[in-house]
Amino acid sequence: MNIIYDKIGKGYDTTRKADPYILSQLNRFLEIKENKNYLDVACGTGNYTSEMARIGGNWSAFDQSETMISEAKQKSNVVKWSKHNVENTNFKSNYFDGAICSLAIHHFPNLSKAFNEISRVLKPSSRMILFTATPEQMYGYWLNEYFPNMMKTSCEQMPTLTTIENAMNIHGLTIESTHPFFITEQMQDFFLYSGKQRPDIYLEKQVRDGISSFRNFCSKKELNVGLSKLQSDIETAAINDVIQKYKNDIGDYLFIVISKK
Numbered sequence: 001m002n003i004i005y006d007k008i009g010k011g012y013d014t015t016r017k018a019d020p021y022i023l024s025q026l027n028r029f030l031e032i033k034e035n036k037n038y039l040d041v042a043c044g045t046g047n048y049t050s051e052m053a054r055i056g057g058n059w060s061a062f063d064q065s066e067t068m069i070s071e072a073k074q075k076s077n078v079v080k081w082s083k084h085n086v087e088n089t090n091f092k093s094n095y096f097d098g099a100i101c102s103l104a105i106h107h108f109p110n111l112s113k114a115f116n117e118i119s120r121v122l123k124p125s126s127r128m129i130l131f132t133a134t135p136e137q138m139y140g141y142w143l144n145e146y147f148p149n150m151m152k153t154s155c156e157q158m159p160t161l162t163t164i165e166n167a168m169n170i171h172g173l174t175i176e177s178t179h180p181f182f183i184t185e186q187m188q189d190f191f192l193y194s195g196k197q198r199p200d201i202y203l204e205k206q207v208r209d210g211i212s213s214f215r216n217f218c219s220k221k222e223l224n225v226g227l228s229k230l231q232s233d234i235e236t237a238a239i240n241d242v243i244q245k246y247k248n249d250i251g252d253y254l255f256i257v258i259s260k261k
Contacts, residue, residue: 015210018051019189029129029257032056036097042104046072053079087113091121099128106158111167119171122260130256142246146226150218176259180251
């Protein structure tokens, strides 16, 4: 399997850290309790895992990228870190009292197999909290104005809410509720649309290097043209009209609260 984060992982974490508001929402929906066992699915460099572990509970986390897990291990010696493919882990069945998965399901090659494995390791009546974006939401990012090819590819790799629901239902998982999330100027985790209210951050290479869409889907030509146009629009304040043009009420990302029957 081609593990992209083994290739782009170096330096990836420089501008990425757990955002306090996202962290608070994950905690609120998961309802963390002491002495319960929790799992971070496709944990990346473990920014959210290590912070969730400080809130409470006994945490395990895995990722398929050795590069990411190596970074994660430096952040906490309390979390049990391991390297696994999401379709085949070695965790005990019906072991975890809850799970989170943040900005990762679009990397799963087979959602049904992934949810089958997640369902297997979760206890009945437990919850999993997904943080993701739908294609519909991403087509509403003003980044489409400057990097159309990159965004088209990024949108196409994202599973729709219906696709997610269909993939999990056959494995005893159901969507309990969904909660749209809107990017604010206070965002501290610089993932794809974190610069919605601060467009100037995309001019920084260090920020772009922490965003997989820029690393994987943006050609050098498109990047140069897009950045030039973006910088000009920022200088002339034309960016304000562009941002207004893409304003919508469906949210920029989505929390999906999932329960196991």
